[in-house]
Amino acid sequence: MIWNLPNTLTTLRLLAAPMVAVMFLFFPRFYADWFALVLFVGAAITDWFDGYLARAWKQQTKLxxxxxxxxxxxxxxxxxxxxxxxxSWKASLVLPATMILFREVFVSGLREFLGDVAGTLAVTKLAKWKTTLQMIAIAVLFSQGVFEHYSATAGGLGWKLMAARWSGGVGLVLLWAAAGLTLMTGWDYFRKALPHLKETV
Incomplete structure (x- = not known):
């Protein structure tokens, strides 16, 4: 059965991805920050459940x-x-984000090029940790917006401004750590793919 619960959770996560951005088009910033954070965290949680349930219930599918x-x-x-x-395109955020995006495009291209032997690039435990760290970093960075705009609507409470600064700082550190893991896993995949890239056409 293709449309089992694990696949449904995965599909919902895929649909939630663009909705994170859409929230900022239709809602004021404070509500958009909250909705985006809840959507993202909820979707991230399904990333663990869909794989776990698929294995536990023996419902793994190609889809x-x-x-x-x-x-x-x-x-x-x-x-x-x-x-x-x-x-506002802060360099401290743009650089790790660029590293992450470059790796994702690069590895996707490798897998597409390798075709039938793409199994060589099976997901590793380090890559799973990379994804987890990316999602935690992004969730923390989204929470910064929640604190910033909530404090603005609640009389400028000092602790919320402090929480915004801390969440921004912690999120940034986590994003750089995720970028480091991202490059490490990218290099690992490239190293594994290299023998196939040396073959003549």
């Missing part, structure tokens, strides 16, 4: 295997686009 990495990449790419856009 799920195809949709899962696409949903992950869509979530990360769109969320980073939103965060960078509202950060």
């Amino acid at each position: 799920g295997a195809m949709l899962d990495p696409i949903a992950d990449k869509a979530m990360v790419v769109i969320a980073l686009m939103v965060i960078i856009g509202f950060s």
Whole structure:
């Protein structure tokens, strides 16, 4: 059965990815920050549940295997686009985000080129940690917007401004750490693909 619960969760995560950006088109900033954070965190949680349930219930399908990495990449790419856009293109955010996006495009291109031997680039545990760290970093950065705009609507409460600064700083550190893991896994995939790239056409 293709449309089992794990695949449904993966599909919902994929659909949630663009909705994170859409929130900022239709709602005031404070509500958009909240909605985007809740959507992103909820979708990120399904990333664990869909794989776990698929294995536990023996409902692994080719559709799920195809949709899962696409949903992950869509979530990360769109969320980073939103965060960078509202950060006024701060270099401290743009650089790690660029590293992450470059790696994702590069590895996707490698997998597409390798075709039938793309199994050589099976997802590693380090890559799973990379994805987890990316999602945590993005969630923390979204929370910065929640604190910033909530404080503006609640009389400028000092602790919320402090929370905004801390969440921004912690989120930035986590994003750089995620970028480092991203490059490490990208190099690992390239190293594994290299023997196939040396073959003559």
